[in-house]
Amino acid sequence: MNERIETTLAGGATVDPELKRLRDSIDNIDAALVHLLAERFKCTQKVGELKARTALPPADPAREAAQIARLRTLAENAQLDPDFAETFLNFIVKEVIRHHEKIRADVRAVGGQTA
Structure with missing residues (x-):
């Protein structure tokens, strides 16, 4: 006899407890991500403000290349597809640069002072 207890979810569907446990774990990991x-973007916001005040460009291709290489190595060590890790980082970097460009434009608009 199967001793596993099923859990009822929305819509009356039942899910194996192991599946529910795994999904709960995924939900917790997603929340942590x-x-x-959010913490990363708080840091990059400060970087963008500093770059704007010191007239540095929003993008730093050398830093970005080093970060990609570092993240690819971390991904390999964690048994994660390095191409996926690179795509993920590129997506984040693109958004960071967009934020930095906006910060720079805002600083220029108020004569070099950040908010």
């Missing part, structure tokens, strides 16, 4: 990304 969102919080980590």
Whole structure:
């Protein structure tokens, strides 16, 4: 006899407890990722403000290349597809540069002072 207890989800569907446990774990990891990304963007916001005040360009191709190489190595060590890791980082960097460009434009609009 199967001793596993099924859990009822929305819509009356039943899910194996192991599947529910795994999904709960995924949900927790997703929440952690969102919080980590929020922290990362708080840091990059400050970087963007500093770059704008010191007239540095929003993009830093050398830094970005080093970060990609570093992340690819980390991904390989974690048994994650390095191409996926690079795509993920490129997506984040593109958004960071967009934010930095906006910060620079805002600083220029108010005569070099950040908000």
